[in-house]
Amino acid sequence: MKTKWKASPYLYILPAFALLFAFRLIPIIMSFVISFYDWSIRGTGKFIGLLNYSNMLHDKVFWQSITNTFWLVIIVVPASIVFSLLFAVMLNQIKALKGLFRTVYFIPFVTSLVAVSIVWKIMFNEQTGLMNTLIGYIGIEPQKWLSEARGIFEIFFTGMGITLPKWASGPSQALFAIIIMTIWKGLGYNTIIYLAGLQNISKVYYEAAEIDGASKLKQFFRITLPLVSPTTFYVLIMTTIVSFQAFAQIYLMTDKGGPLNTTKLIVYYIYEKGFDTLEMGYASAVALALFVLILGLTVLQKRLEKHVNY
Amino acid sequence: MNEKLRMTIIYGVLTIFGLGMIIPFIWMLSTSLMTQAEFNKHESTFIPRETYYEWTPGGVPASDKMSDATEGSDLPSAIKSGKQKVILVMEQGTNSIIHSLDKDGKIVQEYLSVPSTQVKKVTKVPSLHWENYTKAFKKVPFGLYFANTLYVSFLSLIGVLITSMLAAYAFARMEFIGRDFFFYLFLSMMMVPEPIYLISSYVLLDKIHWLDTYQALIIPWCVNIFTIFLFRQHFKSLPQELFDAAAIDGCSTFGMLWRIMIPLSKPIIATASVFSLIGSWNSFMWPLVMTTRPELRVLQVGLSYFNQEASTQTSLLMAASTFSIVPILILFFLAQKQIIASYAKAGLKD
Numbered sequence: 001m002k003t004k005w006k007a008s009p010y011l012y013i014l015p016a017f018a019l020l021f022a023f024r025l026i027p028i029i030m031s032f033v034i035s036f037y038d039w040s041i042r043g044t045g046k047f048i049g050l051l052n053y054s055n056m057l058h059d060k061v062f063w064q065s066i067t068n069t070f071w072l073v074i075i076v077v078p079a080s081i082v083f084s085l086l087f088a089v090m091l092n093q094i095k096a097l098k099g100l101f102r103t104v105y106f107i108p109f110v111t112s113l114v115a116v117s118i119v120w121k122i123m124f125n126e127q128t129g130l131m132n133t134l135i136g137y138i139g140i141e142p143q144k145w146l147s148e149a150r151g152i153f154e155i156f157f158t159g160m161g162i163t164l165p166k167w168a169s170g171p172s173q174a175l176f177a178i179i180i181m182t183i184w185k186g187l188g189y190n191t192i193i194y195l196a197g198l199q200n201i202s203k204v205y206y207e208a209a210e211i212d213g214a215s216k217l218k219q220f221f222r223i224t225l226p227l228v229s230p231t232t233f234y235v236l237i238m239t240t241i242v243s244f245q246a247f248a249q250i251y252l253m254t255d256k257g258g259p260l261n262t263t264k265l266i267v268y269y270i271y272e273k274g275f276d277t278l279e280m281g282y283a284s285a286v287a288l289a290l291f292v293l294i295l296g297l298t299v300l301q302k303r304l305e306k307h308v309n310y
Numbered sequence: 311m312n313e314k315l316r317m318t319i320i321y322g323v324l325t326i327f328g329l330g331m332i333i334p335f336i337w338m339l340s341t342s343l344m345t346q347a348e349f350n351k352h353e354s355t356f357i358p359r360e361t362y363y364e365w366t367p368g369g370v371p372a373s374d375k376m377s378d379a380t381e382g383s384d385l386p387s388a389i390k391s392g393k394q395k396v397i398l399v400m401e402q403g404t405n406s407i408i409h410s411l412d413k414d415g416k417i418v419q420e421y422l423s424v425p426s427t428q429v430k431k432v433t434k435v436p437s438l439h440w441e442n443y444t445k446a447f448k449k450v451p452f453g454l455y456f457a458n459t460l461y462v463s464f465l466s467l468i469g470v471l472i473t474s475m476l477a478a479y480a481f482a483r484m485e486f487i488g489r490d491f492f493f494y495l496f497l498s499m500m501m502v503p504e505p506i507y508l509i510s511s512y513v514l515l516d517k518i519h520w521l522d523t524y525q526a527l528i529i530p531w532c533v534n535i536f537t538i539f540l541f542r543q544h545f546k547s548l549p550q551e552l553f554d555a556a557a558i559d560g561c562s563t564f565g566m567l568w569r570i571m572i573p574l575s576k577p578i579i580a581t582a583s584v585f586s587l588i589g590s591w592n593s594f595m596w597p598l599v600m601t602t603r604p605e606l607r608v609l610q611v612g613l614s615y616f617n618q619e620a621s622t623q624t625s626l627l628m629a630a631s632t633f634s635i636v637p638i639l640i641l642f643f644l645a646q647k648q649i650i651a652s653y654a655k656a657g658l659k660d
Contacts, residue, residue, distance in 0.1 A: 008563055012480035013492060016473040016533045023511065023530035024499045030510035039513070087327065090320045097321075103646050104328045107335065110642045110649070112592040114610040115631040118617050119338045122624055128352045130337050184331070189653060196654035216316070245503050248594050252617055267505040274509040275599060283509050291506045298501075 031284050039281035052285035062286060064261050065269040066293075071171035072265060073243045075179050080190050080239050081232060083183070088194030089224065102195070106188035113185065117252035120181040121146065124253070131177075148173035149259035172262035178249050186242065190235050197231030198224070233305040237298055244294050247271065266290050342628035343438045349624050360437035363398040364430050365408060401426060442629040446616075449626065452633070454605065455612035462527045462597075462608055463590040469532025470586045471579065478541030479567050483553070500535040504595065512599055526600045527608065531590060537582045540656065544578045545571055581652035584645065591638055609634050 035052055039045035056062050087105060091098055108116060123130045124145035132142040148155070151169025158164075171179070205223045214222065250257055250268040257264025257272070264272075266286065274283035336356060341349060344358040353359070397409040399421065406429045410419040446452070480486070481493055511530070512521070520526040548571065556566050572579075594610040601607065607615070613634050620626055642649060 006484075006486065009480040009484040009486035009489070012484070013477045016477035016496075016538060017492065019473060019530065019533040020496065020499055020535070023514075023533075024502070024507065027507035027510040027514055028499070028502055030514060031507050034510055034513065083327075087324070090324055094317070094320060094324070099647075101324050101328055102650060103643075104331050106646070106650055107639070107642070108331055110588060110638055111335075111635045112594070112610055112613075112638065114592075114594050114613050114617075115635045116334065118613070118627055118631050119334050121617075122341070122627065123334060123337065128349060128624070130333070130355065133352075133355055184334075188331070192650055192654045241503065245505055247505065251598075252614055270505055270509065271595070271599075274512070280509050280513065287506045287509060291502065294503060295501075 031287055034281050035284035035288050037281040039284070040278050045281060048281070052282045055282065056285050056289065061261055061264065062269065062289075065257075065264045065266045068171065068175055068262065068264055069244060069246075069266045071175060072179055072182065072246060073240060075171070075176075076182050076186075076243045077236060077239045079183050080186055081235055084187055084190035084235065085194050085228070085232070087187070087191045088198055089220065091191070091195055092198045102192065105191050108185050109188040113248040114252060116185060117181070117249050120177075120184075120249075121253040124177045143173060145177045146174045146253060146263075147259055149262050152176045172259070174254065174259055175263045178246075178253060178263055181249060181253070182243065182246060186239060190239065193235055194228065194231055197228045201227045229308055230305075233301065233308075237301050240297055240301070241294055244290065338628050338632055342442055342625055342632050343436075343440065344442075344625050345437075345439055346623060346625050348437075357436050358438060359433060359435040361431065361433045362395050363408065364393050364432045365396040365410070365424060366393050366428050366430070367424070396422075396429065398429060439625070442625045443633065446626040446629040446633075449620065450612060450616050450630065451604075452609070452612065452630065455607050455609045456637075458607060459591060459609040462524065463587055465528045466531040466590050467583055467586045469528070470534045470537055471582065473533045474537040474541050474582065475567065475572065475575075477538050478545055479571065481538070482542045482545035496535050496538065508595065508599060511596075515600060520600075522601050522603050522606060524606065527597055527606070531593075531596075534582075534586060534589075536656075537585065540578055540582055541575065544575055548574060577648075580645075580648060581656070584641075584649050584652055585656070587641070588638060 034045070036047060036049060037045035038048045038051070091101055094101075122128075126132065126142060126144050126147060129145070131145060136142065149172050151164075152171060152173055154164050154169035155173060201224065205227070206219060209219045209223060245267050246265050247267040250263055250265050251271070254263045256276075257268050267290070270283050270287050270290065273279045273286060340356050340358055345360060348358065348360050353361070395411050395415070397411065397417070399407040399409060401407075402423065404426055405423045406426045408422050408424060408429060409417045410422055412418050477496075481489065515521050515526050520529075552570055553566055556570055561569065592610065593608075594614070597606075597608045597611050598614065601611065613630055616630055617627060
């Protein structure tokens with residue numbers, strides 16, 4: 001068949017393209033434009049150049065929300081990778097009940113974030129929540145969780161009688177509670193991805209290693225870990241992108257990103273600026289900052305991936 | 311390491327963490343069946359139980375000046391008959407001072423003085439209060455929210471399938487000028503996360519007067535770039551011979567899609583449908599922002615409003631959460647193998 005110009009291919013992509021143009025491309029461009037305006041709701045706004053951006057750089061709450069988001073990402077991503085790889089490796093070695101475990105691990109991922117956020121909020125309740133009951137069984141005193149603004153390192157070291165400098169106090173316990181819940185929610189998905197990745201590793205390597213007398217631990221570090229690295233990069237990039245966008249947890253589990261803004265994540269801040277205080281121009285500037293952050297990290301991770309390619 | 315020991319450790323670890331994964335759900339279910347009073351007392355963790363006092367009227371009514379209600383004839387008829395739940399206020403010698411209750415737990419008669427022998431402490435395990443579900447349903451029009459969610463989910467699903475298959479057909483099996491350009495344009499749009507264009511989408515929908523309408527929830531989500539790629543991948547894998555044979559038989563371009571590709575794409579259609587349905591069932595931020603009218607609320611938004619309104623009514627909140635996830639769980643259990651395989655495959659293709 002030779003290529004000639006026909007109208008029909010364009011007709012086939014037209015419905016998808018029209019929708020994407022109207023509801024994706026235009027809003028993305030508008031987002032950029034609005035960020036240069038003092039844009040309150042329902043107005044056309046006033047052009048103010050880079051003022052939103054310079055305000056943003058001096059906005060303490062913005063920086064706090066960036067810091068909070070980084071804490072979340074920096075804990076959620078590695079923890080998700082370690083736990084899901086561990087589960088996948090174990091699931092890959094068993095036969096009986098494999099399906100059951102896989103299903104159980106996957107349930108949190110398919111259930112709605114709204115419903116599970118409500119459940120976890122109640123679980124973290126200081127007086128009646130399940131968390132304090134459970135940690136009580138192993139002798140830990142009740143924690144304040146979602147209403148605790150002190151950092152987790154601060155709490156830990158104060159308990160041991162050491163006073164930490166303020167910058168080292170870490171994410172607040174409230175944010176830590178959000179982090180636990182966020183890890184729990186995504187683990188099943190990552191485990192399934194890892195399981196699929198592990199199944200692509202040829203058995204031959206393990207048989208050879210077995211003959212050479214390599215221990216299981218050595219096999220894990222010398223065979224499994226390197227050969228599963230494409231999956232690790234996929235999980236790394238996806239979990240990073242998703243974690244940066246955490247919103248529903250904050251909306252449902254905290255009082256507007258409290259206590260003391262310690263759980264205010266960047267997307268929640270965008271929402272708050274856009275729809276609570278109606279500073280839509282400013283919110284768009286923050287949104288673009290988030291986009292640059294996500295894009296930058298993704299590019300960085302892709303670069304890293306090329307370096308570590310097996 | 312000993313093989314048997316290794317397996318024991320593996321199963322042990324998997325079981326402990328597996329419990330961790332489902333304990334929130336078990337707790338949600340058991341809390342949804344407790345009375346609020348029981349939950350607040352914080353005595354039962356997983357098995358709802360209830361401790362209360364039961365009064366069996368009978369024998370000689372105690373003649374105490376504290377209340378004349380104990381004089382048989384003055385008792386309301388509801389109090390006279392049979393065993394009943396009461397509140398024990400205090401013990402006074404051989405008598406107990408109680409409040410009698412009606413069926414709904416409201417106090418009918420205060421400060422009755424009755425012989426202590428007639429009042430007994432009862433513990434009921436398990437005491438399951440299924441009426442929490444009807445109560446939650448009465449408080450909030452969850453039926454409407456369900457209907458809205460189903461409506462929005464199914465219409466977007468149909469839209470996604472149509473736009474994706476058409477576009478994927480062109481990308482996979484047609485040659486045209488600018489194909490790669492459009493393909494990479496689509497790909498790059500997929501990279502932009504929703505929160506980035508949320509504000510501007512709101513402004514846009516406001517300009518075209520779509521805020522607070524069903525189309526705001528449906529039309530922008532009638533296209534899914536990822537699904538286009540999923541179909542494209544599959545359409546590319548179909549053998550050229552099929553198309554050549556169909557062309558000889560005089561099959562039209564659209565006929566090939568309709569008669570050959572779609573019948574051969576059932577697994578991909580199923581996968582795409584699952585992603586789309588789970589996605590729109592669980593989508594929250596968009597409908598939260600784009601609608602304010604209660605009639606338009608989808609389930610997740612309705613649930614979040616209920617979370618604010620009923621923040622102290624834990625049992626009802628838990629009941630509402632439970633029935634909001636049940637449909638997705640049913641879908642999941644019906645097709646769990648396919649769903650898990652779909653997610654795994656979609657992840658690998660990237």
